[in-house]
Amino acid sequence: MFERVIRWSRKKSPWILHLNSGACNACDIEVVAALTPRFDVERLGVLLKATPRHADVIVATGPVTRQLRDRIIRIYEQTPDPKFVIAVGACAMSGCVYRGAYNICGGLDQVIPVNVYIPGCPVRPDAILDGVVKLLNTL
Amino acid sequence: MKFNIPIGPQHPALKEPISIRLTVEGEVIRDADLRLGYNHRGLEKLAEEKSWIQNIYLTERICGICSHSHATCFVQGAEKLLEIEPPRRGIYLRYLVSELERIHSHLLWLGVAGHEAGFDTFFMYTWRDREVVMDLLEMISGNRVHYAINTLGGVRRDLDESLRKKILEGLAVLKTRSEYYYKIGAMEPTFIGRLAGVGRLTKQQAMDFCAVGPMARASGVDRDVRKNDPHTFYNEVEFDIATADTCDVLGRTVVRIKELFESYKICEQILHKLPDGPVAVKAPRKAKPNEVVSRYEAPRGENIHYIVSNGSEKPERLKVRAPTLANYPATVEILKHGFIADIPLIFAAIDPCICCAERSVELIDSRSGEERTLRFSDLRRMANERARILPLQRNVAWPF
Numbered sequence: 001m002f003e004r005v006i007r008w009s010r011k012k013s014p015w016i017l018h019l020n021s022g023a024c025n026a027c028d029i030e031v032v033a034a035l036t037p038r039f040d041v042e043r044l045g046v047l048l049k050a051t052p053r054h055a056d057v058i059v060a061t062g063p064v065t066r067q068l069r070d071r072i073i074r075i076y077e078q079t080p081d082p083k084f085v086i087a088v089g090a091c092a093m094s095g096c097v098y099r100g101a102y103n104i105c106g107g108l109d110q111v112i113p114v115n116v117y118i119p120g121c122p123v124r125p126d127a128i129l130d131g132v133v134k135l136l137n138t139l
Numbered sequence: 140m141k142f143n144i145p146i147g148p149q150h151p152a153l154k155e156p157i158s159i160r161l162t163v164e165g166e167v168i169r170d171a172d173l174r175l176g177y178n179h180r181g182l183e184k185l186a187e188e189k190s191w192i193q194n195i196y197l198t199e200r201i202c203g204i205c206s207h208s209h210a211t212c213f214v215q216g217a218e219k220l221l222e223i224e225p226p227r228r229g230i231y232l233r234y235l236v237s238e239l240e241r242i243h244s245h246l247l248w249l250g251v252a253g254h255e256a257g258f259d260t261f262f263m264y265t266w267r268d269r270e271v272v273m274d275l276l277e278m279i280s281g282n283r284v285h286y287a288i289n290t291l292g293g294v295r296r297d298l299d300e301s302l303r304k305k306i307l308e309g310l311a312v313l314k315t316r317s318e319y320y321y322k323i324g325a326m327e328p329t330f331i332g333r334l335a336g337v338g339r340l341t342k343q344q345a346m347d348f349c350a351v352g353p354m355a356r357a358s359g360v361d362r363d364v365r366k367n368d369p370h371t372f373y374n375e376v377e378f379d380i381a382t383a384d385t386c387d388v389l390g391r392t393v394v395r396i397k398e399l400f401e402s403y404k405i406c407e408q409i410l411h412k413l414p415d416g417p418v419a420v421k422a423p424r425k426a427k428p429n430e431v432v433s434r435y436e437a438p439r440g441e442n443i444h445y446i447v448s449n450g451s452e453k454p455e456r457l458k459v460r461a462p463t464l465a466n467y468p469a470t471v472e473i474l475k476h477g478f479i480a481d482i483p484l485i486f487a488a489i490d491p492c493i494c495c496a497e498r499s500v501e502l503i504d505s506r507s508g509e510e511r512t513l514r515f516s517d518l519r520r521m522a523n524e525r526a527r528i529l530p531l532q533r534n535v536a537w538p539f
Contacts, residue, residue: 023203
């Protein structure tokens with residue numbers, strides 16, 4: 001019973017942390033655009049949080065630069081359980097055009113476990129919404 | 140008593156992760172040290188392994204907000220190296236997208252500035268209206284952000300009559316909305332009071348530290364690549380360089396709103412004068428050994444690409460100097476006389492978009508070694524509280 005209530009409340013208000021792992025800003029802007037009046041994810045209970053300690057879902061963009069790799073792991077460890085990771089954009093999936101560059105790890109799943117991948121370069125805000133909904137449906 | 144404050148990058152939530160080390164005395168910043176490289180992807184090296192046409196898509200992804208600026212800057216240079224001249228219609232469409240991109244970037248910045256000043260309604264308003272120009276860009280190019288409209292020797296997509304009308308309608312909507320924003324300053328004394336006098340950069344300093352873009356123009360330096368070094372296109376349209384002489388964040392806001400109007404003017408002229416004909420010519424695969432410097436006025440200032448060709452299908456060297464980098468020396472100078480609470484606003488004003496970042500600040504007491512961790516949201520709250528306590532600068536007028 002208690003667990004069902006927890007699961008229900010988690011489904012209704014996923015708090016997200018937006019994490020840039022060396023992306024080009026395009027996906028980041030689209031994540032912010034998803035919060036503004038046209039798409040307005042806040043009406044669905046999604047809230048952008050500033051710190052990993054408050055977040056349930058890490059929405060990560062970018063191909064993971066070497067400088068940021070350790071910091072991303074740290075941020076992932078700071079997030080309380082249960083935590084989920086959404087890889088937003090082609091960069092976070094596989095490195096996109098940067099694949100082969102000397103300073104990137106080529107994808108978020110090289111560093112931390114990923115639950116949902118959202119393709120696109122950059123992804124549309126509606127696709128981000130769809131990704132979050134798909135993640136919630138698996139709970 | 141002096142404090143050392145490292146800001147970032149261990150919580151690089153949004154955009155360019157950057158680290159700043161500040162030395163503060165009480166509330167006043169005495170020294171600042173910028174550390175870069177957290178977002179370094181090795182792009183210039185990667186460009187040497189890709190062909191000319193592939194590099195357009197690579198340079199486009201240097202930055203997601205001014206993606207067209209980098210692609211256009213690269214294409215301008217590459218076309219000189221490949222010795223091709225794009226047709227008139229192609230050039231017109233290319234710079235139409237440029238100006239639309241400037242509109243989207245400045246609207247985005249206005250929202251961010253409003254957010255950092257504690258005026259979230261403004262943030263939501265500008266971002267709502269930004270969707271209008273995003274829709275126009277999507278209709279023209281097929282994508283919201285990375286337009287990929289440039290190709291060697293012109294553009295990839297043409298415009299038809301119905302789309303031309305839609306763009307004009309969209310511009311009319313944006314124009315009325317921008318006029319509203321311009322008047323908001325007069326109606327909101329708190330907004331002006333928060334922006335005025337913050338982040339002062341005199342005209343002499345702006346010239347000494349080689350500030351570019353709205354940063355320089357807000358200090359009264361009328362420096363704009365579109366006027367100073369006009370490529371074939373900007374000679375054919377009429378516009379003014381927007382400047383302000385308040386030398387602070389207020390000036391930078393006014394310059395950007397004024398530039399919105401100039402961009403609407405340019406877009407309308409383009410759509411009315413759009414010549415007929417093809418949009419692109421075929422480009423050769425190889426370029427003769429040569430070198431070129433390409434300049435372009437991106438929304439944040441002067442963007443420079445230096446390209447060397449060696450006779451093969453790939454460039455030998457690509458060097459990119461983005462406008463934000465040119466503005467760092469001036470930013471350090473501004474920070475030196477600012478308050479801790481003004482950091483988000485000062486950083487927002489140079490438009491590196493770091494300000495949107497919710498990143499960590501660690502306050503280390505140099506005597507006791509005691510550490511205190513602050514986040515950007517705390518900083519913003521402190522900033523807004525400080526603004527509330529301060530007496531309003533009632534004599535500051537919005538420069539109409």
